[in-house]
Every structure is written in structure tokens, then in C-alpha cells.
Amino acid sequence: MKPIVRAITLGKQYTIGTREAAYDTLRESIAQAVRAPLERLRGRNGKRTVDTIWALKDASFDVTPGEVVGIIGRNGAGKSTLLKVLSRITEPTTGRAELYGRVASLLEVGTGFHPELTGRENIYLNGAILGMKKTEIDSKFDQIVDFSELERFLDTPVKRYSSGMYMRLAFAVAAHLEPEILVVDEVLAVGDAQFQKKCLGKMSDVATEGRTVLFVSHNMSAVKTLCKRTIWVDEGEIKQIGETRQVVLDFVRSASQSVVEQNWQDPENAPGNERIKIHAARLRSLCEDGGAEVSIETPFQLEFEFWNYSCDRKVNFTMHLFTAEGAYVFATSSKVGPRQHGLIKEVVKIPPNFLNDGIYTASIQVVEDAASVYMHPQILNFEVHDAERAGGYWFGKWPGIVRPRLEWESQGLIRPEGP
Amino acid sequence: MGISRTNNHTSPVTTAKPIQKSTRENHHGPSEGLPEEPLVVIEPNKAWSALDLRDIWGFRELLYFLIWRDIKVRYKQTELGVAWAIIQPLFTMVIFTLFFGRLAGVPSDNVPYPIFAFAGLMAWTFFANAITTSGNSLVGSAHLITKVYFPRMIIPGAAVAAGLVDFAIAFVILVLLMIYYGIGFTLNMLMFPVLLVLTTLLALGMGMWMSALNVKYRDVRFALPFVVQLWMYISPVIYPASFLPAKFRWLLSLNPMTGIIEGYRSSLFGHPFNWIDLAVSVVITFGLLIYSSYAFRRMEKNFADII
Numbered sequence: 001m002k003p004i005v006r007a008i009t010l011g012k013q014y015t016i017g018t019r020e021a022a023y024d025t026l027r028e029s030i031a032q033a034v035r036a037p038l039e040r041l042r043g044r045n046g047k048r049t050v051d052t053i054w055a056l057k058d059a060s061f062d063v064t065p066g067e068v069v070g071i072i073g074r075n076g077a078g079k080s081t082l083l084k085v086l087s088r089i090t091e092p093t094t095g096r097a098e099l100y101g102r103v104a105s106l107l108e109v110g111t112g113f114h115p116e117l118t119g120r121e122n123i124y125l126n127g128a129i130l131g132m133k134k135t136e137i138d139s140k141f142d143q144i145v146d147f148s149e150l151e152r153f154l155d156t157p158v159k160r161y162s163s164g165m166y167m168r169l170a171f172a173v174a175a176h177l178e179p180e181i182l183v184v185d186e187v188l189a190v191g192d193a194q195f196q197k198k199c200l201g202k203m204s205d206v207a208t209e210g211r212t213v214l215f216v217s218h219n220m221s222a223v224k225t226l227c228k229r230t231i232w233v234d235e236g237e238i239k240q241i242g243e244t245r246q247v248v249l250d251f252v253r254s255a256s257q258s259v260v261e262q263n264w265q266d267p268e269n270a271p272g273n274e275r276i277k278i279h280a281a282r283l284r285s286l287c288e289d290g291g292a293e294v295s296i297e298t299p300f301q302l303e304f305e306f307w308n309y310s311c312d313r314k315v316n317f318t319m320h321l322f323t324a325e326g327a328y329v330f331a332t333s334s335k336v337g338p339r340q341h342g343l344i345k346e347v348v349k350i351p352p353n354f355l356n357d358g359i360y361t362a363s364i365q366v367v368e369d370a371a372s373v374y375m376h377p378q379i380l381n382f383e384v385h386d387a388e389r390a391g392g393y394w395f396g397k398w399p400g401i402v403r404p405r406l407e408w409e410s411q412g413l414i415r416p417e418g419p
Numbered sequence: 420m421g422i423s424r425t426n427n428h429t430s431p432v433t434t435a436k437p438i439q440k441s442t443r444e445n446h447h448g449p450s451e452g453l454p455e456e457p458l459v460v461i462e463p464n465k466a467w468s469a470l471d472l473r474d475i476w477g478f479r480e481l482l483y484f485l486i487w488r489d490i491k492v493r494y495k496q497t498e499l500g501v502a503w504a505i506i507q508p509l510f511t512m513v514i515f516t517l518f519f520g521r522l523a524g525v526p527s528d529n530v531p532y533p534i535f536a537f538a539g540l541m542a543w544t545f546f547a548n549a550i551t552t553s554g555n556s557l558v559g560s561a562h563l564i565t566k567v568y569f570p571r572m573i574i575p576g577a578a579v580a581a582g583l584v585d586f587a588i589a590f591v592i593l594v595l596l597m598i599y600y601g602i603g604f605t606l607n608m609l610m611f612p613v614l615l616v617l618t619t620l621l622a623l624g625m626g627m628w629m630s631a632l633n634v635k636y637r638d639v640r641f642a643l644p645f646v647v648q649l650w651m652y653i654s655p656v657i658y659p660a661s662f663l664p665a666k667f668r669w670l671l672s673l674n675p676m677t678g679i680i681e682g683y684r685s686s687l688f689g690h691p692f693n694w695i696d697l698a699v700s701v702v703i704t705f706g707l708l709i710y711s712s713y714a715f716r717r718m719e720k721n722f723a724d725i726i
Contacts, residue, residue: 088461088568089723090720090724091720094463100457105566105567111562157495
């Protein structure tokens, strides 16, 4: 099918100096103009220091009408630059893009909201900024107000709104845009759970209505739900385009800075002391494939192997777990008792539905006769991924460090409501 | 479908073709035919590109909403509200009358000094406010520029246009003053709207240029109020152009505001027009407008990156 968006070797180069400096002043420009020839005389320019970066390089892809395409990548990978080029906010340095439809971009909700204006006034202002005609806003006004659930506050200046109300109004306007091509940046990360549900519902409506959507997100489960095809951007270049499941999987694998296995082959250099040394530490998933991919629903184990040189003392091992932010999750200890001389293995199993999604760091401690004799910090580093959530549209970050699945029961009616 | 062709071959330097009206109204499904030619082509802009008036026309409603916002917001949460638009020129006139008219004895071309000064102040205040607010308008709209596309010229344009409301209020006071001083209607007054258009265009030319420079060089923010103040003293606002010795009179004519301010007075008080001064103003105004719109186009592609 003929594409509705066609990007041909799009590239965007930034001069790092200009981007970082707050702003030029005339004096600096004049000073630079004076300095540059002098430096050339002194031969300093000979070095040719590179002070530009390509935020986006050679991006080529087609999007067919009605397609919802995800754009993923690490922070600073160039996703936002790509969106900014496609929504004409900034000009590409090279290449060309053709858009065969009306485009609206939503890089932020509430763009151009004025705090002094009322909710009603801001609906019109924001709508116009997003590219709606006045007649279009008039005809959708009631729907927008319904969606925002802010009827009572329509004539209150937006500066008196709570941040939640502000977001609701902003998203309500954005949700009623009807362009043929919609370019959306991480806007779902805001608002409370109920509102997010509503927004994502609206997003999937948009997707099913046959509108073309380019959707940037860090939220893999939202991307998986909404997008059939996904573009993975890495260091300014398109690393992979394809079916969402595969691209997301590859991205997640590459993106984690995990250390899921460490080995010391030679006891001479291995960490530890003269009585015990570490040989290996690894994470193993207890799923069929037994790899190192772990989601919140995957049981897994941490395995530690030691060279044990003393069999006369009571030994135990303690694993300390921290989040990437450094919060202490828990400590867990093995059985206390003498271990045999030789290579030994200690395994701790982590049940499914216990850790929340996030990055964790494990440290291992050796305790002999109730005294700590050796501690190896950050021996393993792993990420627990979020699983697909059944039923519901909420994709926000689940709060808390642990995420146990506990038993809930509905015990039914205790006292019927009535006269 | 009625989509006019965008013909990139004939105008390779024109980028970002405007959205055609016909497609905005037709919400065709994905399976229905897409336009033959792209509605928008995004590519690097060559150094100097044509002014895309059609694109600006497509966004005229946004222009209207931005003007409306500026007017609406201006006097929000002030006790006196729109009264400020009356107080400012009126009190300035009173002070000027006392100091320049009475104490310094500045002549006023045979009209009472208060209304002479007020006519000059009305034109000058509009012009000065317009170039100051539009000069700072792009920088003040950084949040829009980095988040959404529209022709950037709309922003300084809206800032200039919003100043017309204050001008209108000042005009009402002027009419009252003219009735009070018994100044009658003359055919010269037909020139008034022409002069207003000329003032607006001159302010737009200055404002666009300054606003674009301000994005890159924040010096403009400090220089502008200072320049505006000096400019007032070299314009015949508090004194008539005839106040200057004939030898230096031509120097004053080089200032485009001379022809305009004197023009307002001629049109209001029925004095003969100085057509040479006016011609100078027209030439400078259009020259500046053309230069600054091209300079703006050249600089605007970097706005989002450096603002």
C-alpha cells in the first residue's frame, strides 16, 4: 500500500556548543569572529575538533495509512528528534520526509495553556495551537468537557486547577484532535490511573478508527498493546524496524545493563579470602528457556559457587538485594552449617509475583561463626521486566518495591442497602 | 479532491507546503485514495526561502486566537483593568504638557499643546509597545516553538496586532479631546487609516526582525527598551518637526516615524501633509518589512534548537 508517511534518509545535526550554551550574545559572536582567524594562524584549527553530533542519521522508513507505529529507544537515542523533524518543529539537516495527510503533533499535553485564562478559554486556545479550526472546536466542545469531567470548573482560571485537573483538561483537548497522522510523544505517563485508562482507551479508539499514529514511549507494555510495528532508534540511527514483539524483545535485551553472570576461573584472582573464594555468580530464569530474561511473573534463582577451603567452621551466606536507586529490598540467609571442602554451590530462589519491575542489585556476604568474613557488593545486576497486564488499560509504573500477588476474595454482601 | 499540486520541482527551495483546506474538511479513511502529491514536504531549507503567505493564511485562526489571548490576558488580575490603557497616555500627556508645553515652552504648530502631545504620544506609544512586545514575543513563546509547528511569524504578528486595542482606546480619548478643544473635521482625516496601516507595518517589520535576533542574541531584550527611548527623542513626539533648525530638518526626515507622527497630526488638525517625509516612511517601512521577513525566514529554522 502507498505510504502516508515516507522518511528518506532524514538526518539532524546539532552543534553541541549552540545546543548547550544558554544563548549567544553579540559580544561572544564578535569575540569569536576575532579569535577564529587568530587561532587559524596559530594552527589550532588544524586539529579539527568535532563539535557537532548527529542526533538523527539516515532515518528511512514508510508508514502505511492506518498503522500505529511505536518508536522506542533509550533516552537521548534520537526518538524525540525524529518526532520533532516529522512534526516540523525543527528542520532536518539532510534527507526528506513526505507526509500525505494532515499531521498533528502531541509532544506535550497542554501546550500553550495560559494560566490566567479559564478552562473554557484554554480549550479554544489549545485547540487552535494544536491545529483545530474554531468551528471544529465548537462542535467538539461538549465532548471535550465531558471527557475532562471538569464542567464545574470551566470558568475558573487554569492556574487554580490542581495538576491533575490541568492534565485532564489538556488531554481532553488533545484526545479530540482528528488529524490523519498523529505524532505522539510520551504523554501517557501523566495523570492518575483512572485517567490513564481513559486516555489509553481513547488512543486505541484512534488506532482503530484508521488514523495513522507514530507513538514514542518508554513503556513497553503500552507499545506492545497499541502498536503492530515498532521502530527502534539507537544513537540516532534506526537499529531495527519490524513486528513489535520482536523489536521490543531485542531492545529490552540490549538495553539492560545487566550483569547476570560473573565467573572467576582462577582461584588466585578470585575475590574472597584464604578460606573461601567466589567462583561464579549467575541468574537463571526458571522458565522453559532458562535464560536470563526475567519478568515479574518469572520464577528465577541466583546461583553462587565458591571454592571452600575450610570445613570445620559454621558457614552461611547472605544475599542482600537493593533496587537500582539503592533502596534496600531485603536480605536472605542460607542454612548455617559446615560446608564440604571443594567447589560448592548455593542457590536462592526468588518466587514469581514478588519483585516489582525494575533494576536490582544483589550483594553476597559470607558469614563464618556468626561473623562477616567477606562481602562482595553488586555481584549481580538484573532487571525484572513488567509483564503484560491482563484486562485494563493502565500502563503506569506499578508503585512499590515488591509486587506480590496476594489473595483477594470478595466476600459478598454483608448488609444490603435498602429501606 | 481538489488538492493543488505542490510542484517541488519548480520551487525546490520552498519547504513545508501548507495543508490544503480541502483535506482538512474531508476525513477520508485510510483505504481511500491518498493525495497524489504529498501535502507536506519536509526537507532542509536553502539559505533564503520565499515567504510562504499561503502557509500563514492557513493558520489565520491561530493568529486570531493569539491576538485574543494577548488582549484577554493583558489586564487580568489588575484592579483598574482596561483603565490602564487610558491612564498611561493621559498622564503622560499631562506631564509633558506641564514640562515641555508650559515650562520649556516647546511650540506645538498652533494647536493646544495637550492635544498636540497626545496625538504624537498615541502613535508613538503604539509603535513603541508593539516593537517591544513583539521583540520579546518569540522568546516568551519558547514553550510553543519547541512543541508544535505553525508559521513562526504569527507570534510577533499577533503581538503587534494586540497593541491595536490600546491604540483604539487612546483614539477614543483623542476624539474626546478634539471635541473639547473644538477641532473640526477635515478631509485630511481620511489619511488616518492609511497612517495606521503604515505604523502597523513598520512596527511589524521592526518587531519581526528584533524577535528573531532576540532568539539568538538575548542582548536585544536589553537593547530594545533603550533604543526605543532614544528613538522617541529623535522623533517629533514632544516637539514639532518644525522645531528643528532647517539645516538639520532633513536628518529628522530619515527617521520613518517622523513622517508618520507628523502625518497623524496633519490628518487630525488639518495641516498640510509633508509628502516627502511620508514617502521616506513608506519606502523605509516596505524595505524593512521585506528585509526582516526574509531575515526571519532564514533564522526561523533554528529557532526550536537554540531558543
